[in-house]
Amino acid sequence: AQRVTQPEKLLSVFKGAPVELKCNYSYSGSPELFWYVQYSRQRLQLLLRHISRESIKGFTADLNKGETSFHLKKPFAQEEDSAMYYCALSGISSGSARQLTFGSGTQLTVLP
Amino acid sequence: KAGVTQTPRYLIKTRGQQVTLSCSPISGHRSVSWYQQTPGQGLQFLFEYFSETQRNKGNFPGRFSGRQFSNSRSEMNVSTLELGDSALYLCASSLVGGGGTEAFFGQGTRLTVV
Numbered sequence: 001a002q003r004v005t006q007p008e009k010l011l012s013v014f015k016g017a018p019v020e021l022k023c024n025y026s027y028s029g030s031p032e033l034f035w036y037v038q039y040s041r042q043r044l045q046l047l048l049r050h051i052s053r054e055s056i057k058g059f060t061a062d063l064n065k066g067e068t069s070f071h072l073k074k075p076f077a078q079e080e081d082s083a084m085y086y087c088a089l090s091g092i093s094s095g096s097a098r099q100l101t102f103g104s105g106t107q108l109t110v111l112p
Numbered sequence: 113k114a115g116v117t118q119t120p121r122y123l124i125k126t127r128g129q130q131v132t133l134s135c136s137p138i139s140g141h142r143s144v145s146w147y148q149q150t151p152g153q154g155l156q157f158l159f160e161y162f163s164e165t166q167r168n169k170g171n172f173p174g175r176f177s178g179r180q181f182s183n184s185r186s187e188m189n190v191s192t193l194e195l196g197d198s199a200l201y202l203c204a205s206s207l208v209g210g211g212g213t214e215a216f217f218g219q220g221t222r223l224t225v226v
Contacts, residue, residue, distance in 0.1 A: 032211055045216075086154065102157070104152075104153060
C-alpha cells in the first residue's frame with residue numbers, strides 16, 4: 001500500500017523566513033512525487049514534481065529515498081505563498097494501474 | 113482551453129437519499145479521478161476511470177460508485193447518504209491518469225447531508 005504523511009496540519013512563518021513543509025511517504029517501489037497547492041478560493045493545482053527538478057515560485061523539493069521524504073522548501077517566504085499544500089505520490093496500487101495518493105495537507109500561513 | 117467542470121457546485125441532501133455528481137474533463141483527457149476532501153482527512157481517493165473502465169478504487173464502501181461515458185464525462189453516485197458523507201468532492205482529469213501526467217482539478221461539489 002502507498003501512503004503519504006504530512007505531519008503538520010498548520011504551519012506559520014514570518015515573511016522573509018525560510019519555510020519547510022514536511023512530507024514522508026511509504027511505498028515499496030519507485031515513487032513519483034508531487035506537490036499540489038490550493039490557494040484561497042482557487043482550484044487545486046500542480047506546484048512541482050520531483051522528476052522535473054524545477055524550482056517553481058522559489059520552491060524546491062528533493063526526493064530522499066533513504067529517508068523516504070520529499071520536503072518542500074523555500075528560502076524566503078512571501079505572503080502570497082499562504083495556501084494549503086498537498087504532497088502526493090504516484091505508485092502502483094492494488095490494481096495494475098498507477099494511483100495518485102495525497103497526504104492530508106499542510107495549511108501554510110505567511111505572516112507580515 | 114476549458115477547465116474541468118463539476119456540477120452542481122452545492123448540494124444539500126437528507127440522510128438516506130442518493131446523489132449523483134457530474135464531472136466534465138478537459139477535452140482530450142481520458143482519465144477522471146474522484147476524491148473526497150474533508151478538513152481532517154485531506155484528499156481521499158475514491159476511484160479512477162479511464163476509457164470508460166474503472167481502473168482503481170479506494171477504500172470506500174460500495175455505496176460510492178461511478179461511471180464514465182464515451183465522451184469521458186464521469187458521474188459519481190452515493191446511495192443511502194450518511195451524515196459523514198458531507199464533504200467537498202473533487203474530480204481531476206488527466207491524459208493518462210495515476211499521476212503519469214498532470215492532474216487538473218475541478219472546483220468541486222460541496223455536499224451537505226442533513
